[in-house]
Each structure stands twice: as structure tokens, then as C-alpha cells.
Amino acid sequence: MISTVDGKAVVAGRAAVLGSPADRLMMRRVRAAADGVLVGAGTVRAEVFDIRVGPEEQAARLARGQSAQPLAAIVTNTGELPLTRRAMFRGREPRPVIFTSEHALGAYPERFARAREVARVIPVGVETPDLAQLLATLVRDLGVWRLVVEGGPALNQSLFAAGLVDELFLTLSPRIVGGRSKTIVEDGFEPSLDLAHLELISAAPVGGELFLRYRVLGRRLR
Secondary structure (H helix, E strand, C coil), X not given: CEEECCCCCCECCECHXXXXXXXXXXXXXXXXXCCEEEEEXXXXXXXXXXXXXXXXXXXXXHHCCCCCCCEEEEECCCCCCCCCCHHHHCCCCCCCEEEECHHHHHHCHHHHHHHCCCCEEEECCCCCCCHHHHHHHHHHHHCCCCEEECCCHHHHHHHHHCCCCCEEEEEEECCCCCCCCCCCCCXXXXXXXXXXXXXXEEEXXXXXXXXXXXXXXXXXXX
């Protein structure tokens, strides 16, 4: 994730405007090490999203026994997705995976019928997607042992609240933008010291940005 100094992760509805070329390079390297990339539907709708890595990263992945490209995984409870975006849904190998709930499949059958034309659709959970079941399915059925999550804030909030995050990569952008905007986790919840406690692994300044890597220790005990 990326955040301004005053804690904003989205400006004018998008996160991509905050990152520099160095930040985008760092993101590609993190993606290239992963078996899969998980993102929420809102982020896919808002951003021009392309998780593909370049030829050099592909060669390194194949040498490690991975697929040439990381698996693209999306979680949605409405099926409202920009299925015509070629970089995300068209001509991709491995085929993208859309995780949803049994309720959503019944509520939006036409949306998911269209989604099945370009992706594999897997229900995980009854009323809403069950994130623990989602992660278990990625490991057991899809061979995704190392997963990168790229938001958005609602998905991040749910994963932290469920204790399902191991590490956080955070780029601190040297900007103050003010106003009301999302942080790296969803707003609308009461602040809690118990959401997650982090241990700093590394901090690397590049230009004006600061690249931070944290280990998630779990919830802070009172």
C-alpha cells in the first residue's frame, strides 16, 4: 500500500496518483515474488489494474518453478467488474479467479455468467465472501502459497480484523493532501488499538519516499 504523510491512501478516488517510478518498480518486484495477487472489486473498478510482470521477472519465476505470471484473484460480493479490461481479464494465463459468495451468485446470476466467460468463479462463504476459506482455497486448490494483497481499504480492514495478514509493505509518499479520504484500511469503524501490532523489518528512503516493511505480530494485548 501507499499513503501520504497525513495518512491518505486515495486521492481523487485513486491510489495510483501517489506513487513514483520507484514505488511502481517496488510494487512490480513484490508482485514478481508472489504466486498470486488478490484485490477487491472496488480497486479493480477505480484503477487501471495490470499485475503482469516483465520478461526478466517471468524468467526468474519460471526458474523458481512458478508460473510465468502471478495468478490474478478478485473478491466481490456483487459481481460488478470491468470485464472488458484486457490487461486484467482478457487473454491472461493463468486464468483470473473471482471469489464471491453463494448469496451473490443467486442475486446476480447474469453478472457472474458473463464473468465465467473470462475468469473462474469460486464461491467462498454463504452471505459474504469468507476470507479464511478464500485463502485456504488459494493454497489447497490453486497452489498459491505466497499472496500479495493490493487493497482496497475495505479488503485490508477485513483481513487485518481476521488476523490473516503476515506482512505490510507501505510506501510513505512525501505529500500532505488534507481533506477527507480513505486510509489503507476502511473508515467508518471505531478506532481500535487491537486491530494489529506491527514490528518494523526495514526502512529504505528512496528520493523523497520511504519504503517500509513490517511484520504483523497480531492484535495488541490490553
